[in-house]
Amino acid sequence: MQVEIITIGDEILIGQIVDTNSAWMAAELNKAGFEVVQITSVHDDEKQITEALEAALERAEVVLFTGGIGPTKDDITKLTLCNYFDSKLVFDTRVYADIELLLKNRMRAMNELTKSQAMVPDKAVIISNPIGTAPITWFDKGEKVVVSMPGVPYEMKRAMKFEIIPRLQKQFQPQAIIHKTLLVAGYPESALALKIADWENALPESIHLAYLHNFNIVKLRLSAVQDDFSATKNEIDRQVDLLKFILGNAIIVEEDITLEELVGRYLLASGKTLATAESCTGGHVAHRITTVAGSSAYFKGSVVAYSNEIKMNVLGVDATLLNKYGAVSREVSERMASGILKLMSVDYAIATTGIAGPDGGTDEKPVGTVWIAVGTKDSLVSRKFQFSLDRQLNIERTTQMALLMLLELVVSG
Amino acid sequence: MQVEIITIGDEILIGQIVDTNSAWMAAELNKAGFEVVQITSVHDDEKQITEALEAALERAEVVLFTGGIGPTKDDITKLTLCNYFDSKLVFDTRVYADIELLLKNRMRAMNELTKSQAMVPDKAVIISNPIGTAPITWFDKGEKVVVSMPGVPYEMKRAMKFEIIPRLQKQFQPQAIIHKTLLVAGYPESALALKIADWENALPESIHLAYLHNFNIVKLRLSAVQDDFSATKNEIDRQVDLLKFILGNAIIVEEDITLEELVGRYLLASGKTLATAESCTGGHVAHRITTVAGSSAYFKGSVVAYSNEIKMNVLGVDATLLNKYGAVSREVSERMASGILKLMSVDYAIATTGIAGPDGGTDEKPVGTVWIAVGTKDSLVSRKFQFSLDRQLNIERTTQMALLMLLELVVSG
Numbered sequence: 001m002q003v004e005i006i007t008i009g010d011e012i013l014i015g016q017i018v019d020t021n022s023a024w025m026a027a028e029l030n031k032a033g034f035e036v037v038q039i040t041s042v043h044d045d046e047k048q049i050t051e052a053l054e055a056a057l058e059r060a061e062v063v064l065f066t067g068g069i070g071p072t073k074d075d076i077t078k079l080t081l082c083n084y085f086d087s088k089l090v091f092d093t094r095v096y097a098d099i100e101l102l103l104k105n106r107m108r109a110m111n112e113l114t115k116s117q118a119m120v121p122d123k124a125v126i127i128s129n130p131i132g133t134a135p136i137t138w139f140d141k142g143e144k145v146v147v148s149m150p151g152v153p154y155e156m157k158r159a160m161k162f163e164i165i166p167r168l169q170k171q172f173q174p175q176a177i178i179h180k181t182l183l184v185a186g187y188p189e190s191a192l193a194l195k196i197a198d199w200e201n202a203l204p205e206s207i208h209l210a211y212l213h214n215f216n217i218v219k220l221r222l223s224a225v226q227d228d229f230s231a232t233k234n235e236i237d238r239q240v241d242l243l244k245f246i247l248g249n250a251i252i253v254e255e256d257i258t259l260e261e262l263v264g265r266y267l268l269a270s271g272k273t274l275a276t277a278e279s280c281t282g283g284h285v286a287h288r289i290t291t292v293a294g295s296s297a298y299f300k301g302s303v304v305a306y307s308n309e310i311k312m313n314v315l316g317v318d319a320t321l322l323n324k325y326g327a328v329s330r331e332v333s334e335r336m337a338s339g340i341l342k343l344m345s346v347d348y349a350i351a352t353t354g355i356a357g358p359d360g361g362t363d364e365k366p367v368g369t370v371w372i373a374v375g376t377k378d379s380l381v382s383r384k385f386q387f388s389l390d391r392q393l394n395i396e397r398t399t400q401m402a403l404l405m406l407l408e409l410v411v412s413g
Numbered sequence: 414m415q416v417e418i419i420t421i422g423d424e425i426l427i428g429q430i431v432d433t434n435s436a437w438m439a440a441e442l443n444k445a446g447f448e449v450v451q452i453t454s455v456h457d458d459e460k461q462i463t464e465a466l467e468a469a470l471e472r473a474e475v476v477l478f479t480g481g482i483g484p485t486k487d488d489i490t491k492l493t494l495c496n497y498f499d500s501k502l503v504f505d506t507r508v509y510a511d512i513e514l515l516l517k518n519r520m521r522a523m524n525e526l527t528k529s530q531a532m533v534p535d536k537a538v539i540i541s542n543p544i545g546t547a548p549i550t551w552f553d554k555g556e557k558v559v560v561s562m563p564g565v566p567y568e569m570k571r572a573m574k575f576e577i578i579p580r581l582q583k584q585f586q587p588q589a590i591i592h593k594t595l596l597v598a599g600y601p602e603s604a605l606a607l608k609i610a611d612w613e614n615a616l617p618e619s620i621h622l623a624y625l626h627n628f629n630i631v632k633l634r635l636s637a638v639q640d641d642f643s644a645t646k647n648e649i650d651r652q653v654d655l656l657k658f659i660l661g662n663a664i665i666v667e668e669d670i671t672l673e674e675l676v677g678r679y680l681l682a683s684g685k686t687l688a689t690a691e692s693c694t695g696g697h698v699a700h701r702i703t704t705v706a707g708s709s710a711y712f713k714g715s716v717v718a719y720s721n722e723i724k725m726n727v728l729g730v731d732a733t734l735l736n737k738y739g740a741v742s743r744e745v746s747e748r749m750a751s752g753i754l755k756l757m758s759v760d761y762a763i764a765t766t767g768i769a770g771p772d773g774g775t776d777e778k779p780v781g782t783v784w785i786a787v788g789t790k791d792s793l794v795s796r797k798f799q800f801s802l803d804r805q806l807n808i809e810r811t812t813q814m815a816l817l818m819l820l821e822l823v824v825s826g
Contacts (some may be wrong), residue, residue, distance in 0.1 A: 011625045013449045014592070014667070015440025016634070020431050022454070027428025036426045038461070039454040041435070048451070050797075055468065072606045072624045073613065113603040133603070137698070154806055179427070183737040190484045191544070200486060210486045212424045223430070256429070276717075282703025283689075286717045293771050293804055301723040304689075304699045304715035306708075310757055314509025314727075346721055347652075358706050366538075391520030391706055393567055 001174035004056035008068035066152030069134040071113035083090035087123035113123045167224035176226040259403040266410040267298035270346040276302040277340035308410035313338030333371035385403045414587035418452045421481035446587035480564025480751035482547040484526035500536035506784040568681035589639040594669035672816040685760040689715040690753035693767035726750030746784035769807045787818045
């Protein structure tokens with residue numbers, strides 16, 4: 001069952017925002033058995049929206065719009081769909097009541113713009129949006145379906161989860177797609193591809209393989225349309241067993257989860273605790289760890305020691321070490337790790353120190369030089385890395401590598 | 414001059430990754446005077462790629478592909494373009510030498526897959542990619558241009574900045590588009606729209622207005638195609654002056670910059686320093702502050718006090734306060750702020766404490782309850798917020814609100 005997503009908004013096409021909605025929608029649709037054929041982003045422009053809709057309806061059974069339904073003048077999706085479906089706007093008392101309640105809860109007054117959100121196309125099924133002023137509109141076009149949703153991510157997510165996907169499943173009863181994702185560490189993408197080339201070439205046609213690499217981790221994803229559930233699942237399981245035989249411990253988990261979730265799972269199981277001492281990552285390691293719900297059970301906290309003064313006064317790094325080796329050194333990374341282990345009385349620590357850039361590099365330690373230490377009070381592992389010239393990339397890579405180093409430790413320990 | 418972006422990869426359409434490339438490309442193209450008409454994401458599928466290319470060429474002069482040119486079997490963009498342009502693959506010794514050098518620097522060996530990256534279409538101009546194994550291919554089709562680039566963000570960015578945009582500018586000499594962005598605080602989007610409705614209705618047709626809201630900040634963006642540079646610029650300036658008259662201090666800056674950049678600018682100018690004490694934001698405030706290059710000049714560090722133990726032992730919050738008022742309270746947020754002011758000897762502090770969710774809420778303090786304190790050793794401001802049920806959203810909103818509260822303080826102080 002094929003779906004297309006069309007996201008509307010000038011802000012996407014001039015690069016003012018990143019369209020994160022589509023990826024979330026695609027993942028949810030996939031889980032529910034729908035295949036997303038194409039994602040299209042167009043301007044707030046009637047002609048463009050209409051042409052994108054017509055093209056999408058040629059390829060797919062379902063077209064999902066997000067965005068362009070705010071109360072301001074630049075938003076024209078509602079009018080465009082009215083014209084396309086030869087529909088007219090009518091006042092909807094139920095939608096008006098929803099908006100009234102929403103504004104009351106937010107202690108805001110109704111104004112003519114928010115009121116105009118209660119004008120809805122008469123040929124659409126109107127679906128409540130209790131957390132925003134724009135309702136969801138659902139048009140049937142023969143056997144096909146066109147839905148318009150808000151672009152605000154949490155409004156769209158609520159609508160998809162509780163309204164759109166259940167209704168689509170009821171109407172189309174799609175075949176599920178089975179995915180199996182393996183996370184592989186320790187191989188560059190091309191080396192991994194060669195290592196498993198014979199296996200890949202012998203894969204049955206019904207199974208599709210994709211590679212996705214995030215710096216030091218390659219995700220291998222096997223997908224198949226579920227025909228006979230147990231047969232499809234058995235074939236995927238069989239292929240995964242073969243892969244495990246080839247790759248052994250390089251497969252760190254047989255699930256599509258993040259490193260921080262995986263680390264958290266091990267810590268939770270062992271009842272151990274964690275803290276971080278961060279210089280160049282500036283809190284990003286702690287942030288990634290704490291995006292995981294329930295992380296407070298094992299994560300006690302972090303000291304972001306951006307200045308040397310904090311490294312000394314809070315983490316107890318000796319001034320002599322800083323003078324002798326510099327802030328970006330094995331010695332300082334290890335001392336930061338032992339400092340935080342003691343300060344926060346935790347079992348495991350991560351410490352990062354490096355030159356994120358764009359300034360601060362020297363001939364000896366250019367931008368991108370990073371030391372990471374991980375360990376316990378009994379033993380520390382530290383490694384030096386030479387990442388890139390890009391500040392953002394250096395922060396992200398250091399974080400990703402630090403989590404992988406910790407994972408190796410908690411798995412073995 | 415119109416451009417379309419086509420991003421290729423199954424991982425985008427199953428929602429495994431967010432396409433961040435397009436937004437970055439669109440912003441850069443816009444600055445260089447190109448308008449992005451449409452962004453399309455398609456599968457690694459010859460038919461889909463070809464159809465998307467044909468449709469794009471009907472609308473635009475330039476089509477930019479990213480992705481699908483890795484060395485693994487699932488990547489088929491190169492072959493698809495060869496077939497489309499009736500081109501054949503030839504071995505390129507210069508590309509081979511590039512790959513050899515790259516692998517040598519990374520201490521990796523050449524293998525048959527990386528070697529295959531040196532096979533390039535004979536009808537394309539081949540542009541070096543010194544930081545990856547896949548070269549960039551540039552096809553001319555009459556007056557139009559089709560370019561295929563890597564999907565790896567830093568490889569694509571380098572190619573765009575140093576090769577593609579300069580070449581496109583030379584070939585097409587586009588008219589620049591002038592943008593002016595104002596950041597407005599303190600108005601919900603619809604209230605702002607009403608406040609400026611008369612002004613908006615009187616805008617000349619040549620100026621396009623867009624609203625973009627990120628929680629507590631609305632960005633107003635005025636755009637116009639540069640006709641006569643000084644005339645266009647004067648007209649935009651005149652309109653901005655009128656807006657300033659209407660909105661006064663609600664306009665916090667007349668530039669498209671982030672709150673953390675703006676805060677940093679004020680701190681740098683005043684020579685003041687900052688630290689954060691974070692509970693529910695888990696390091697995200699520090700992370701946003703340290704994404705700004707040069708932030709080490711004013712940001713000393715942070716204590717992420719995820720557990721009460723750390724709030725007490727590191728930040729000096731009294732156990733009696735925690736018992737009497739709970740960790741999520743005005744008293745504790747203010748004590749965290751004064752604790753970090755003292756511990757890190759800084760001029761300004763931000764402190765956050767809240768229930769990010771999904772668990773941990775009570776009737777009295779449901780998920781989404783957050784206290785934020787900002788201030789100096791002489792005075793603290795603290796406010797309570799009731800955000801959402803979504804963990805990620807609560808972390809982001811708390812961070813955004815904390816930065817805005819600090820901004821108000823550093824502007825006035």
